[in-house]
Amino acid sequence: MSQTGEVKKDIGSLISRGDKGTLTIGAQCHDHVMYLTKSAAKRFYSDFAFNYEMGELVGRYYNLDSPAGGHDIYDLEVEALGGKLIYGENSMPTIDFREPLIKSPEDLKKLKMKKVDFHTAGRYPSLMKSGGLVQSEMAMVSFCSPFSLAVGLMGFPALIKAMRKQPDFAHEVFKFIVDDVLTPSVKAQNEATDALMGIGADAWACVPNLSPQEMQKWVVPYNQRLEKNVNKIGVTTMNISGDYCEERIEKFDPKILHDSFDVEIASMGGTPAIFLGMGRWHEYPLEAVRDYTEKFRKEGKAVTVTAGINARLLRDGPVDKIVDTVKRYIDAFARDHNLSIFLMNVPYDTPSDHIHAAVAATHTYGKLPIADNLDDVKFVLPKRESFDVWKNTEDAKKKAPKEKERRGLAGLLWGQMGKINDNPKFKEQYADAKMSFLYNLTDQRYGALITVENGRLEVDHVRNDEETLKNLKVDGLLACSAGLFFDFSSGKLSKIAMIGKMLTGKLKVKGTKKMKELGNIMAL
Numbered sequence: 001m002s003q004t005g006e007v008k009k010d011i012g013s014l015i016s017r018g019d020k021g022t023l024t025i026g027a028q029c030h031d032h033v034m035y036l037t038k039s040a041a042k043r044f045y046s047d048f049a050f051n052y053e054m055g056e057l058v059g060r061y062y063n064l065d066s067p068a069g070g071h072d073i074y075d076l077e078v079e080a081l082g083g084k085l086i087y088g089e090n091s092m093p094t095i096d097f098r099e100p101l102i103k104s105p106e107d108l109k110k111l112k113m114k115k116v117d118f119h120t121a122g123r124y125p126s127l128m129k130s131g132g133l134v135q136s137e138m139a140m141v142s143f144c145s146p147f148s149l150a151v152g153l154m155g156f157p158a159l160i161k162a163m164r165k166q167p168d169f170a171h172e173v174f175k176f177i178v179d180d181v182l183t184p185s186v187k188a189q190n191e192a193t194d195a196l197m198g199i200g201a202d203a204w205a206c207v208p209n210l211s212p213q214e215m216q217k218w219v220v221p222y223n224q225r226l227e228k229n230v231n232k233i234g235v236t237t238m239n240i241s242g243d244y245c246e247e248r249i250e251k252f253d254p255k256i257l258h259d260s261f262d263v264e265i266a267s268m269g270g271t272p273a274i275f276l277g278m279g280r281w282h283e284y285p286l287e288a289v290r291d292y293t294e295k296f297r298k299e300g301k302a303v304t305v306t307a308g309i310n311a312r313l314l315r316d317g318p319v320d321k322i323v324d325t326v327k328r329y330i331d332a333f334a335r336d337h338n339l340s341i342f343l344m345n346v347p348y349d350t351p352s353d354h355i356h357a358a359v360a361a362t363h364t365y366g367k368l369p370i371a372d373n374l375d376d377v378k379f380v381l382p383k384r385e386s387f388d389v390w391k392n393t394e395d396a397k398k399k400a401p402k403e404k405e406r407r408g409l410a411g412l413l414w415g416q417m418g419k420i421n422d423n424p425k426f427k428e429q430y431a432d433a434k435m436s437f438l439y440n441l442t443d444q445r446y447g448a449l450i451t452v453e454n455g456r457l458e459v460d461h462v463r464n465d466e467e468t469l470k471n472l473k474v475d476g477l478l479a480c481s482a483g484l485f486f487d488f489s490s491g492k493l494s495k496i497a498m499i500g501k502m503l504t505g506k507l508k509v510k511g512t513k514k515m516k517e518l519g520n521i522m523a524l
Contacts, residue, residue, distance in 0.1 A: 021422065023330065023339055023366030025359055029346035030070035031092055033058045036352070036387050045071055045093055046123060049130035061390055062355050063363070071127070073201045074144045077181055078152040080121035081111060091348075095152050102153045105169050112176060118188035128192035140412075141189035145202035145239040145267075146177045146222040147215075153177070156204065163218060174222045183229040190235050194408035194446055194461075196482055198230065200239035202267075203278065207244050212259030215242055216266075223267040234443045234482030239267040243277040244284075254288040261292050271490050272296045273304035278344055282313050282325040286332040297336060301491070305337045308344040309358055315347040319357045319381065326361035327374055334370045341366070356384050408446035409439055409482075410461035417450075417522065420457050425524050427455040437511075437518055438472060440464060440479040449474070450518065457521070476511035476518065 030051070034044045037054045044051050048071060055069020062068070072092045079085055084096040102108050118124050144152065150159050150173055162170040186198050205219045223239040230237055242263030246252055261274050276289065293303045307329040313322060326341060333339040341362045343355065360382050371377050390396050406414050420426050433452050440447040446461040449472070462468055480488065484507060487493050493501070501507035509515060 021368055022363045023334060023341060023368070024065040025341040025343070025362040025366075026066045027059075027062070027064055027068050027343035027346055027355070028070060029058070029068050029343060029350075029355075030055070030072075031348040032346040032350055033068050033070075034092075035090075035348040036061075041088060041090055041092070045087075046126060047130075048123070048126045052130060057391070057396070058387070061387055061396070062352075063359050073142050074148055074152055074203070076123060076127065077144055077149055077185060080116055080118060080124060080185075081114065081153075081181065083153070097155045100153060100155050100158065102173060103158070105172070108169070108173060108176060112180060116181075116184070118185045119192065124185075124188065128189060140197045140199055141186055141193065141195040141235070143182055143185055143198055143200050143237075145200035145205065145219075145241060146174055146182065146226060147205040147219045147241065148202045149177050149181065150174060151204045156209075163214075170218075174218070175225075178222050178226045178229065182226050186226075186230045186235055186237070187233050190230075190233060194411075194444065196235055196409055196412055196441075196444070196486075198235055198237040200226075200237060200241075202239050202241040203243070205241040205243075205263075206278070207242075207256060207260050208246055212242070212256060212263055215260070215263045220263060220266045227269060231483040234441065236269065236483065236486040238269060238271075238273075240264075240275055240277070241267040243275060243279065245277070245279040247280065249280065249283055252284055252288075254291065257284075257288055258292045269486075269490070270492060271304070272301050273306070275306045275308065276329075277306075277308045278310070279308075280310060281308060282310055282321065282328075286328065290332065293337065303337045305333045305339050306342050307333065307339060308342050311345045311347055314343060314354055314358070315350045317351070317354055319354060322354055322357050323361040323379065323381075326358055327365045327379075330362075330365045330370065331374050334366060339366075352384070352387060356382050405461075406448075406459060407461040408444055408448070409441055409485075410446065410448040410459050413439070413448050413450065414459040417457060417459060420521060420524065423524055426457075426521060429524075430521065431455040435476070435514060435517065436474045437476040437515065438462070438469075438474045438478070439485070440469065440477065441482045441485060442479055443481045443483075452518075452521065474511070476514035477508065478515065479508040480506060 033055050034041060036058055039050070039054055044054065051071060052067060052069040056067045059066060059068040072094070075085055075093055075095055078095055078101065081101060083101045084099050085093045086096050087093050101111060119128070154162065154173065159170070162173070189195055200223070202219070205215055210219070219241050223241060227237045242260045244257050244260045264274050265272060272293070274289070274293070289305070296303045309322065309325060313325065329339065329341060341358070343358060346355065361379065364379050365374050365377055384390070430452055431454065433455070435452045437450040438447060439450070441464065445464055447464050449460045449462045451458045462472065478485070480501070484501065488498065488507065498507060502509065
């Protein structure tokens with residue numbers, strides 16, 4: 001499969017990852033981190049500072065491009081509402097579905113009467129207290145998406161039965177989840193961490209659990225309802241819904257796949273971003289994905305593809321198949337999509353050699369610019385020591401440099417833009433430059449001050465108060481609400497709409513030429 005052309009950079013690239021010389025690879029591997037570090041499950045899943053510390057260590061061992069920590073994201077809201085969890089000695093907590101919180105409309109009425117403070121309920125205090133170790137770098141909060149949370153509260157069979165036999169009751173459950181659980185949960189995390197982006201996990205909302213048509217009826221509207229709710233407090237949400245997980249290869253259907261991508265994009269606020277998640281993507285035809293994204297590429301829109309390596313393939317191998325899957329993804333998408341590789345839900349007992357192989361393949365075949373013919377790229381499988389040996393080396397003992405605190409938008413922008421400092425072209429072109437820019441989010445406590453000086457870009461948070469802003473001298477300014485900023489930066493607003501926002505004073509821009517220069521920097 002041969003591709004030509006380049007990814008078109010638009011204003012959305014202002015919040016895209018900076019160039020580090022290769023494609024990036026991350027991992028969902030909390031159980032594997034717990035297993036590798038020999039951590040007790042109770043501590044690992046209740047002390048989130050410890051959880052993230054272990055995740056950072058394992059991320060460095062594997063040379064991942066982000067920390068590897070994580071938690072049982074599907075359980076926290078249920079636990080905070082009073083649901084029972086089963087805590088195993090050596091496994092992640094799970095909801096006790098023998099005693100669901102909602103079995104009838106009467107149970108829902110009782111839950112509605114219950115007042116929950118998400119600053120203090122369940123494990124939220126630990127999550128929000130320690131979130132700065134990982135989350136503030138990307139300024140994100142996490143939550144269980146509406147459909148999967150409904151499963152957590154009712155159980156999957158009971159929820160499906162209600163959707164079909166008692167639709168009014170099912171709709172009331174979803175409204176309760178969005179308005180009375182997730183909105184205040186996201187609000188509490190925003191207040192505690194100044195996070196501006198929320199990522200919702202929605203593994204239950206997938207093919208074949210639901211058809212795309214069922215997801216358009218039951219999943220998308222409530223994802224969008226949540227997005228609308230939290231936009232009012234300056235948070236934007238993205239729900240990872242609509243995954244295509246057909247197990248039987250002979251039943252692979254491009255039409256159903258494309259319809260599931262429609263669900264994904266509708267749940268991501270309309271942004272052309274798709275996930276090749278838990279399905280058998282090492283066997284599915286990738287041409288069907290390119291057929292879907294063609295309409296966006298013809299319009300000059302940058303399409304983001306997060307390509308997952310299947311959990312069973314990661315655990316069972318063989319290594320050659322893992323490497324070939326990464327290579328196949330890169331050949332299919334890296335030249336004209338914004339591609340990243342992701343290791344999906346790594347099983348606890350996955351051999352480390354398998355993960356090393358996936359990372360090495362990503363960083364070898366994903367070296368930028370992508371080679372015209374990946375068969376000409378020499379790949380050498382790394383020979384690495386075990387984690388137990390590595391953790392006693394000087395490299396492992398080196399403490400990762402403590403990140404400067406960057407609240408709110410500054411944390412988000414630094415996580416996305418900071419890698420530009422590794423770009424030799426940027427260092428050379430801006431060696432003598434001195435510029436500063438202020439992104440002032442008018443409905444948040446903090447804005448972001450971006451400075452470019454002597455070949456280095458820096459991002460700091462600044463208090464959004466009159467005295468602080470009055471004393472700032474900058475070359476470029478963008479001032480608006482957080483919701484408008486995300487619409488603006490993701491390309492949702494047309495030029496005409498942007499002009500309208502400027503004329504009404506909802507969007508203020510000063511130093512337009514300098515602001516364009518910042519865009520040029522991020523396009524390097």
